[in-house]
Amino acid sequence: MEMKKQILSLKEQVLDDSKIDLDLHKYQNIIVAGMGGSGIAGMILSDLYDGLPVISVTGYQLPAFAGKSSLVIVISYSGNTEEAVSCFTQAKEKGCDSLVITSGGKLSGLSAKVIGIPKNLQPRSAIGYMLMPLLNSFLNLTPEDRKAISSRVSLVFDREPEIRAIAHRIVSERRIPVIIGSGESRSVALRWKTQFNENSKIFAYSTYLPETNHNDTVWMASSNQYPYEVLAFESTDKKINKRIELTQKLTGNKFTIIRTEGNAVERVFSLIAYGDLLSYYVAVEQNIDPEDVSVLVRLKKELA
């Protein structure tokens, strides 16, 4: 499927009603293991659900505390990511309850509990399929909730002219995207960064408020920098919006404020849609293929 179609399919992906059979009272912590475009789903979950500690593992090793009171959710789009397979094996050895979200591969054969998702997408374009089983289960989303998310996502995709204008500015002025999230959009800011990396093949940086005001604000106040474009997510928290305003004033910058509407989950998906389409157009503006990540494929081969 062409990359733009993959991105636009988010509005169907969020209708997915897959659900994990959860008995949360059994657990003291939730561990979500996964890398890159798969692992980000666990990070976004931890921004939206805080009834238990949700720990993201982005590597080969489960932490020492993983055990019978942990639920380990392993996410790997391909099912073959070596770090994810290693974590799944350790979860079994440590006696953790575990389940896998994958489109196939080794992991689908190893695990008795698999949430299957469609094949033939770039892993980073399957974010809806990887997130919905988590959100349906941990946040008890209803069919109406999912329809509302889908409507919000469609509305964002309708904002193409606004999105293309930002893409054009980033490319024509060679600006480094600096994305500022906060609260429930903290990991979405990171998602934007990785989408700029993979779809647009450009360097990008993400941070989150209020932490941004404890270090990044210093370099932003210094004039001796390469051109950059601050993309700040508007918050529903007045304190955060005041910080966005003051940071612009004190550093002499004009940020691009990204506005979205609805409840926390709707805003998270609206921002995912926005960033996906923006990173796509940053590739288009450079005349490069947004889908190509052949260097990662070569790397995996050389490591194997």
Next chain:
Amino acid sequence: MEMKKQILSLKEQVLDDSKIDLDLHKYQNIIVAGMGGSGIAGMILSDLYDGLPVISVTGYQLPAFAGKSSLVIVISYSGNTEEAVSCFTQAKEKGCDSLVITSGGKLSGLSAKVIGIPKNLQPRSAIGYMLMPLLNSFLNLTPEDRKAISSRVSLVFDREPEIRAIAHRIVSERRIPVIIGSGESRSVALRWKTQFNENSKIFAYSTYLPETNHNDTVWMASSNQYPYEVLAFESTDKKINKRIELTQKLTGNKFTIIRTEGNAVERVFSLIAYGDLLSYYVAVEQNIDPEDVSVLVRLKKELA
């Protein structure tokens, strides 16, 4: 105290034997709340200790799961950081066991359990004082352990010519520092980034392996980037070092490999020392004051 003296004082700071009276069996999770140069201590703890989930809170709100089975450690050098004070108040309301690491301010008056640290340093230069109470307690460090850390730190400070050469290259070629950590050095890479931001007033970016190979590697393979300097921390894990080597080969880059010796804690402090001195010299090479972070002071005033 002059900034370089503050940085060099790390070799004395690590001899600090302050200890928290811990009964870890009481807890299901540890929450470390703190911002910027104070909060990083909690993140480094979570890289070195994984007997329980250690959750960093860098904001105003404790997570919903915080309760009687949580230990909340609030770190604020000044004792007045509004986010940290908010978290301390919530910890009391939720009935969490709590303690404070601070040099004074509001927090020292609010809490019955305070680990006091010396005044008159920049918060980011008191990292030893903020980390040692945590590491002494969670890792049971002995006086011999602390002496060994101090010796390693001194040896790093002796590597000034090597460090100055990197600083000179970063400034004279206007390179963006890209720091790659892994495992126990993951948060130290972030520490380097924030030290470049605050001491050197330059933009910098940090990441960690193996995650780096799932997104950043794509932009590194593209030639259309601003000049950057990859500072990669050598690991004791062969898989990680192989990834460092392959990433250089496949992206056509030459990284600067930062080598340190000793056990995990010794290497962490060696890297802190290295990054502190490097960020100091990047300021010196630009003829700017490494201590000045007046924009953050103005921001705090306008927020209050």
